[in-house]
Each structure stands twice: as structure tokens, then as C-alpha cells.
Amino acid sequence: MRKKLLSLFLSGTMLLSVFVGFTSSSVAADTVTQSGNPIFTSIFTADPSAHVWNDGRIYVYASHDIFPSRGSDLMDKYHVFSSDNMVDWVDEGEILRADDVPWGRPEGGFMWAPDAAYKDGTYYFYFPHPSDSNWNNSWKIGVATSDKPAADFSVQGYIGGLPGSNLIDPNVFRDDNGDYYLYAGGGGSSYGMKLADDMVSIDGPVEQFTELEDFHEATWVFKRGSVYYLTYSDNNSGGNRMRYATSSSPLGPWVNRGIILDPVLNSETSHGSVVEYKGNWYMFYHNGKISSNGTLRSVAVDRLYFNTDGTIQKVIQTTGGVPAVGPRSHATEIKYDELINESFDEYTQKTEYAMNSSNVSIGGGATRPGANVENMHTEGSYIQLNGINGGTGGKALLTVLYASGDSGSAFKVDASGDPAGDGYFLSLPGTGGWGSYTGRTNRLIDLNAGTNNIIRLSGGMGGANISRVIVSMVPESTQETEYAVNGNNVSFGGGATRSGESIENLHIPGSYFEVSGVNGGTGGQALLTVLYASAEAAATFTVNASGDLSGSGYSLSMPGTGGWSTYTGRVSRLIDLNPGTNNVIRMNGGMGGANITRLIVSSVQ
Incomplete structure (x- = not known):
């Protein structure tokens, strides 16, 4: 988490669309199903921490960029995602928020990059959070526990005896002999220490790794064979890179080995985790591909390869992601290439709503001088559609027809069936003029069963004049x-x-x-x-x-x-x-x- 982002706000001019000009990779013609990148599209996520537990699934514990963005100070509401094949991902739901932390900062927010561990039937969730309004000097590493990997976590307290300044991005590593180690740090300071048997206190001194080259934040430690690897993000101007170092001991000293991930798309920050699953090694990271905004990030994944001498090849960031490592299974996350595919051939049951329809209301500064709704650039402006038929419930395709003289705008879409309750990001690329109604943008949303659904489009993030909204569903059999x-x-x-x-x-x-x-x-x-x-x-x-x-x-x-x-x-x-x-x-x-x-x-x- 880079603190320079705290003052950044979402601006319509920052939202360069990723929904226009997209060309599918060769994955579409491949017989192997690919994950697509990013892999989580229902909410904005960052700082992925990936683990494989005894049930054979892979779990990703991620931080959460709240939309519309107020920068990283508002980050809150940790979610967990899981898969059994690297392609079909399930949002297991929210497991913790700032309101659940009794010792936390009164204003909330600041729930930054987390990690998780498992020991003797208990799952441990480690998260950084300030304990005072003076957030920069009051960081704590909180600990929550559960008997489940993705639900029912309860805050137990925080780890004492640690520095309060820049102590962020916790990472917990289990060695082959059963010992656990905690790593944390930011702002150029990197620390490591052994955890006590209780997993909520330290056993021994806190080591500072001053030998790491250009360390910034995002420590992640893993082991392959007899070699310990430490990855982290550096201070590269214009965008962090991920570097790595190796050691023969979990607490160093570390030998710097170089860069394994170049700066990511549309985000100055970088944060990753490395894990082996079903015989393959993967790097999880985040980027700003969906939003074109560095404070609204999304988790992606690509393969990671080792050379014969144990060094790591630079990870290639792809659009296609990684291939499936098992049969197709249940998923709640829509693959990115499907999300932006404008054909949606199966959504043939369409209902169009003119902006002067009886079930369409406006407010917050939006105006309707004729058949179109205008002034959606105004903060607080909205269009609301009432009495929408969701059929038997589930996915629906929302299509908005519009004109925009801005280079790029965005709406927040709220829909009755949204399981996360966060709303959906809808990009509206410029059309070249406020009277040029050539814009057409899509987004999959969730509706409840029945005819009492509400869809609300909120503006204030760049302008667009709206002429029509179409709700399309897959016909019921x-x-x-x-x-x-x-x-x-x-x-x-x-x-x-x-x-x-x-x-x-x-x-x-x-x-x-x-x-x-x-x-x-x-x-x-x-x-x-x-x-x-x-x-x-x-x-x-x-x-x-x-x-x-x-x-x-x-x-x-x-x-x-x-x-x-x-x-x-x-x-x-x-x-x-x-x-x-x-x-x-x-x-x-x-x-x-x-x-x-x-x-x-x-x-x-």
C-alpha cells in the first residue's frame, strides 16, 4: 500500500476505458479454458495473498478498494476468493471490516494488505490497521481467527512488541519444521521475526533486513527446496516493480536477485504473492486494468517459472491469465474477457427503457430537458429504474446508450441482487461530443427474482448524457x-x-x-x-x-x-x-x- 495514494480521488478524466478496442487473445481459439485477467471482477481487489489449504482449494485473501474511490484511506471489508481449478473463482464473501476491530482507528478505513495462516485446526487472519487517528504512527498487526478458511473470523487482538511506524503488509510463512515467521514493513523498512506457538505473539528479536535493494513494501516469503525466497515491491518512479532475494535461512541474510515483475497496468503500486498449486507455480498481483485508475485495482494471476539454478524468470503479464488445472466448476466471478465481450449472444430477452418512461426517476442535479438525462457529471446525480423484472434471479446484462464530450467517465451501478453490496463499475468512454449518441457500454449485474428490482446509475465521475437503458436476460427455459x-x-x-x-x-x-x-x-x-x-x-x-x-x-x-x-x-x-x-x-x-x-x-x- 503506497501512502502517496491517500490524497488521490477518482476523476472522470482518469478513467480511460478498457471496454473499447479490446481484442481477444489467442485464448479464445484455444481448447484449454483460461482464467482471463483480472480474475476478480465483482469488486475491486488488491494485495492478493494466496494459500493452498488441506481441502485442496486455493484461497486468495485480498484487500478491497471501495468504489467510488477516496484513495487508500477508505480501504475496508476484506473478501476471500477460492478456486479448485484456477479458472472458476468463487467470492466467499466478506470476512472482516474495520467496524469489527475494537482497538482500531475511530474513523475506520485503512484495512490494508492482509495474510493468512493455518495451524492445528485454526485459521489465522493477519491484517494491518492503525489504532489511532494519527494512523501513520499507530499501526498494529491485528489477528483474527476462525475454524473455517473463509468465514466466521473473530478479532483476538494484535501482536505486541512491534514498531508502530510503517508496519504494514504482514506475511506469515510456515517452515518445513512447523515454525512460523511473521514479516512486515513499509516505507523502506523491512522486518522479520519468529512467531510464538500461540501465533499472536513473537518469539525472539525483531530482525530488520537492511540488505534488501530499494525495499518499499509488500513482503512475501516462500520456500522451494532448501531455498528461501523473499519478494517485495521497490520504489521505482512511475510504478513499483516486484523484486526478490534468496537466503538459506528464513530470517536472512538475503542476497538480492533482481526484478521478477515489471510495473503493472494503470497502477503505481504493486503487491504480489507466490504459491504452488497442483504442480504449477503462480504469481498473484494487482493492476488497474478494469478501471484505468490506480486506486481501483483488480487481482490478476500468471505463471511463474524457475531456472535450473533456482533463480526466477521475470513473470510475463498476460491478458489470458492461466489455463485450468481441473474440470470446470462453480464460479461467481465472471472472467474478464467475458465481462467486456460486447456480443453476449445468450442475453436475448431485452427490455428497453426510455429516459422518460414512467418507472425512471432522476435526482441529485441530473436533468431531463427532453428525452435524455443530462448533467450526470454532477456529484450526487443519479438515474433510477424501478420495477425491473429479474426473472428467476441471477445475471442480467445492463446496456447504457449515451453521448459524452469527456475523454472517459464512469458510473456506479447499484442493483437489487448485488451480493457484495458494493455496486458495479461502468465505464463510459467519450463519444466526441455531448450530442453524439454513439456510445454503448455493457456491464453484467445481479438481479433478484421477481419484478421489484431497482437499478440505480450514479454519476459525478465525468459526464454522459443518457438516452436509453436496456436490461437483457437469458430466456428462461x-x-x-x-x-x-x-x-x-x-x-x-x-x-x-x-x-x-x-x-x-x-x-x-x-x-x-x-x-x-x-x-x-x-x-x-x-x-x-x-x-x-x-x-x-x-x-x-x-x-x-x-x-x-x-x-x-x-x-x-x-x-x-x-x-x-x-x-x-x-x-x-x-x-x-x-x-x-x-x-x-x-x-x-x-x-x-x-x-x-x-x-x-x-x-x-
Whole structure:
């Protein structure tokens, strides 16, 4: 964590878009599934600390850049991510925040780069946090514990006997003999020490590693064979590089070996971790690719290779990331190349919202002089869409059509189904003018099931005039069941008759037929379709269904087909069914005639 970033604020001019001009790498044509970089896209993350625990999954403990950004002083709310194949990542959720730290800085924030360890059934989470408003001179290394790797952590206190100034970026290393060591430091000072058996105090002196070349922060120690490796970020002007040193002892002395990671994209800071998983070595790091902003970073990963003499080759930063090391599995994180792919072919169920639609409201300085919403550069401005249909819930594609005379702007998007509650970053590249409505930008969001979703677009980070918003979903699959009217589950009465494969004489008042044993699936709305013939100009039926809460039934109009034997009629309407297979559908005649051959029920899965 570089303290010079504390005064940086999010500016629309800083947000050069990564959503335009992107060209997929050769990964797209590769038969091997790649992770894509960055690997976490649901929230902004930095300072990744990667570990492999006994359950065989790889876990990444990351710090969290809050959006919209106020610089690194606002960082808070640690999340954990895990995978079993390096491609499909799951956001395990938040495990700790500043509010959980009883001895912490009253103003909160400043939850910087963390690390984790495991010993005798307990997971230990180490995090730096100031204990006073004078944050720079009051750093503590806090410790939280849990019996789970990614949930239920409780703060136990902090490690005593450590320097208070620049003591950030803790790293815990377990040696082959079971001893644990703690490393920390920043601002040019690097420290290492042995941890006591309780994992929350030190055992022995605090060593300062003055021999490291141009040390800045971000210590990470690992072991390969008999060699100990220490990686860290340097003070390179314009962007940190990651360097490394080696030793035959966990506390040095260290021999400087050179640079293993060049400055990362769109971020002056650099912070990494190195881990072996399923026979491969990886380096996790962060960059500013998604936001083009050094205070809104995202975690990436690439392969790390050793030379035969044990030295490390420079890590090549890629767009494609790393290949899968196992079969596809559950994931909550959308791969970056999928996130910015503008085709989204499967999202074909589209609903467009003009900015003067009845369910669209504005505020905070936004204006609507005509059909478009303007002045979204104003801090606090917003557009809110109410009553959005999320279907059965899950991912939806948000598309915004706009014009912008700025070089690059951004919106924060809040959506009802957002599991992290952080909102989504939406980049709006300039279009060359405030009247040039050629802009089209996409973002996958999460919606709840049902029709009560809210989507809110917040401005204040560069300007854009909005003409239209489109919400697209993957069409829900349907299960279609046909019910012939000569089946054993069909009964009739009131003057209705059954002739062969059709029900007739439904023009008689009181006539009816009903179909029993109709499958309502999980319950709710279903589409009823009736196939028929009619020589009337039009007929009307009342439909009763088991799930109808009103009890008054549904009206179904059936236009004439030109003859009683012309079975070309087909009409549909939504009805309500109960869950399960015990539903009854009853059709009541007496208001014009129709001969009916078949009912089709399409229930949403």
C-alpha cells in the first residue's frame, strides 16, 4: 500500500476505458479454458495473498478498494476468493471490516494488505490497521481467527512488541519444521521475526533486513527446496516493480536477485504473492486494468517459472491469465474477457427503457430537458429504474446508450441482487461530443427474482448524457406439457360432449371441461395455450386454475376460425398454478362456441 495514494480521488478524466478496442487473445481459439485477467471482477481487489489449504482449494485473501474511490484511506471489508481449478473463482464473501476491530482507528478505513495462516485446526487472519487517528504512527498487526478458511473470523487482538511506524503488509510463512515467521514493513523498512506457538505473539528479536535493494513494501516469503525466497515491491518512479532475494535461512541474510515483475497496468503500486498449486507455480498481483485508475485495482494471476539454478524468470503479464488445472466448476466471478465481450449472444430477452418512461426517476442535479438525462457529471446525480423484472434471479446484462464530450467517465451501478453490496463499475468512454449518441457500454449485474428490482446509475465521475437503458436476460427455459381432451384426466359436464378427440357443445350455458393432474412445477405463473376450432365470430371462456388467488378466474377470448372443423385456432394467456402435479384447469363455456382438442401448459423452470 503506497501512502502517496491517500490524497488521490477518482476523476472522470482518469478513467480511460478498457471496454473499447479490446481484442481477444489467442485464448479464445484455444481448447484449454483460461482464467482471463483480472480474475476478480465483482469488486475491486488488491494485495492478493494466496494459500493452498488441506481441502485442496486455493484461497486468495485480498484487500478491497471501495468504489467510488477516496484513495487508500477508505480501504475496508476484506473478501476471500477460492478456486479448485484456477479458472472458476468463487467470492466467499466478506470476512472482516474495520467496524469489527475494537482497538482500531475511530474513523475506520485503512484495512490494508492482509495474510493468512493455518495451524492445528485454526485459521489465522493477519491484517494491518492503525489504532489511532494519527494512523501513520499507530499501526498494529491485528489477528483474527476462525475454524473455517473463509468465514466466521473473530478479532483476538494484535501482536505486541512491534514498531508502530510503517508496519504494514504482514506475511506469515510456515517452515518445513512447523515454525512460523511473521514479516512486515513499509516505507523502506523491512522486518522479520519468529512467531510464538500461540501465533499472536513473537518469539525472539525483531530482525530488520537492511540488505534488501530499494525495499518499499509488500513482503512475501516462500520456500522451494532448501531455498528461501523473499519478494517485495521497490520504489521505482512511475510504478513499483516486484523484486526478490534468496537466503538459506528464513530470517536472512538475503542476497538480492533482481526484478521478477515489471510495473503493472494503470497502477503505481504493486503487491504480489507466490504459491504452488497442483504442480504449477503462480504469481498473484494487482493492476488497474478494469478501471484505468490506480486506486481501483483488480487481482490478476500468471505463471511463474524457475531456472535450473533456482533463480526466477521475470513473470510475463498476460491478458489470458492461466489455463485450468481441473474440470470446470462453480464460479461467481465472471472472467474478464467475458465481462467486456460486447456480443453476449445468450442475453436475448431485452427490455428497453426510455429516459422518460414512467418507472425512471432522476435526482441529485441530473436533468431531463427532453428525452435524455443530462448533467450526470454532477456529484450526487443519479438515474433510477424501478420495477425491473429479474426473472428467476441471477445475471442480467445492463446496456447504457449515451453521448459524452469527456475523454472517459464512469458510473456506479447499484442493483437489487448485488451480493457484495458494493455496486458495479461502468465505464463510459467519450463519444466526441455531448450530442453524439454513439456510445454503448455493457456491464453484467445481479438481479433478484421477481419484478421489484431497482437499478440505480450514479454519476459525478465525468459526464454522459443518457438516452436509453436496456436490461437483457437469458430466456428462461420452459417445460411444455400437452393435455389431449380425450385423456383419462379430463372430465366434462353441463351439456358439453366429447366427440372423438375434441370437446364440443361448449356454447351451452353451464358447459365445462376440466383437466386434472396438471404439473405446476415450482408454482407461480404458467402459460396456458388452447387449440380449437370455431365457426363463431368470437367466443369467450372463463378459465379457473388451482393457483388463482383471486378465485374469479381468467377471461380467454377465442376468435373464430371459419368452421367447426377448422382446427387452426391457438390462443394463450398466463394463469397461476400451485407447486406440484395436483393442479386442475377448468374451462367454462356458454359465451359462444368452440370445439377444443388440446391444452398446452408451459411452466417456467
